[in-house]
Amino acid sequence: MAFSLMRLLGLSAGDSAQNRRFGDYQVVKLMHEGEKSCVYQARLGEEAAFAIKAYRPGYNRTARRLAKRYHTRMEGEMGLLVNPPAGTDPKEHPIVRTIGFGWEFNDRGRCYYIVQEYLDGFNTKHMIACEHPLLKQRRLEAARTVARGLGIIHERGFVHRDLCTDNVLMTRDGRAKLLDLGFMAPIGLSFREKSGTPSYMSPEQFQAKPLNPVSDIYSFGVVLYEIFTGRLPFLTPYNSHNRDLMMRRMGDLMRQHLRNPPPPPSSLAPDLPQGMEEIILRCMEKSPEDRYQGVRPLMVALAQVGEKGQNGRASV
Numbered sequence: 066m067a068f069s070l071m072r073l074l075g076l077s078a079g080d081s082a083q084n085r086r087f088g089d090y091q092v093v094k095l096m097h098e099g100e101k102s103c104v105y106q107a108r109l110g111e112e113a114a115f116a117i118k119a120y121r122p123g124y125n126r127t128a129r130r131l132a133k134r135y136h137t138r139m140e141g142e143m144g145l146l147v148n149p150p151a152g153t154d155p156k157e158h159p160i161v162r163t164i165g166f167g168w169e170f171n172d173r174g175r176c177y178y179i180v181q182e183y184l185d186g187f188n189t190k191h192m193i194a195c196e197h198p199l200l201k202q203r204r205l206e207a208a209r210t211v212a213r214g215l216g217i218i219h220e221r222g223f224v225h226r227d228l229c230t231d232n233v234l235m236t237r238d239g240r241a242k243l244l245d246l247g248f249m250a251p252i253g254l255s256f257r258e259k260s261g262t263p264s265y266m267s268p269e270q271f272q273a274k275p276l277n278p279v280s281d282i283y284s285f286g287v288v289l290y291e292i293f294t295g296r297l298p299f300l301t302p303y304n305s306h307n308r309d310l311m312m313r314r315m316g317d318l319m320r321q322h323l324r325n326p327p328p329p330p331s332s333l334a335p336d337l338p339q340g341m342e343e344i345i346l347r348c349m350e351k352s353p354e355d356r357y358q359g360v361r362p363l364m365v366a367l368a369q370v371g372e373k374g375q376n377g378r379a380s381v
């Protein structure tokens with residue numbers, strides 16, 4: 066990708082982020098510019114504690130088409146369904162809190178945006194890449210929190226379908242929060258279109274079969290693998306925005322997720338906490354029947370994992 070200082074400073078797309086408004090929300094800064102969306106920090110009056118996720122026009126059309134075809138709801142509405150129950154502390158809730166959603170009209174047409182609580186923290190994918198000490202200290206607790214978040218989604222009748230370390234954030238005070246409910250869908254629905262992040266997709270997700278919570282448990286296994294070993298279980302040499310190479314990447318990863326056993330996590334991380342290898346490998350079983358059959362047994366197993374590494378030394 067060509068280097069651009071404007072892009073680096075968040076001044077791309079022809080508009081200064083600070084001049085943007087979404088309804089009554091005033092943008093403070095651009096935080097993320099991805100293929101599907103841009104995420105901004107925003108304020109309402111004096112309160113600067115909001116995040117706005119604005120869909121890109123192309124993705125906006127795709128998301129609307131899919132919601133219509135499968136009679137599902139858009140991300141903002143889905144988010145409201147998994148919000149913290151009244152009377153509970155939102156800080157303790159393992160899923161980002163959705164405040165609302167709306168439509169913005171600009172020269173590129175009508176665009177969907179979602180208003181969420183602003184989380185002051187770091188994306189765990191980046192934390193793994195830079196070996197952030199906070200993630201190292203809190204990784205076991207983060208794993209339990211993400212599992213709890215998945216449990217809430219499943220209890221309410223949905224699958225997340227896009228669990229990956231990009232979609233787990235850790236706040237500066239060390240709390241994990243599950244993000245990105247853009248692919249969340251009712252349990253049992255099957256989509257003709259493949260959706261998800263290929264490095265984390267379950268074999269049945271690659272095969273576009275109806276998905277149940279056990280598919281999220283596979284992706285959770287990949288997330289654990291990455292957090293505890295520092296790398297993904299399956300790698301591919303293909304990586305580009307070029308369509309042909311993207312298809313190769315997809316095919317390559319699909320073959321591996323369908324056929325290859327993942328390299329034992331302990332071969333990559335000698336200080337893996339005791340019991341973690343069994344959990345990761347059971348989550349990542351190829352056949353859904355061989356995995357944990359829900360978050361409950363998984364939580365029981367995670368509760369038993371010790372802080373000590375397999376060699377007896379503290380692993381954090």
Ligand SMILES: Nc1ncnc2c1ncn2[C@@H]1O[C@H](COP(=O)(O)OP(=O)(O)O)[C@@H](O)[C@H]1O
Pocket residue numbers: 096097099100101102103104116118161181182183184185186187188231232234244245246247
């Ligand atoms: N509520 C939030 N508070 C702070 N940062 C956020 C929030 N939501 C998203 N982000 C940041 O933006 C990134 C992309 O958000 P995500 O919802 O995953 O969008 P996409 O659908 O484009 O992947 C996240 O990885 C995170 O770094």
Ligand SMILES: [Mg+2]
Pocket residue numbers: 231232245
């Ligand atoms: Mg995401």
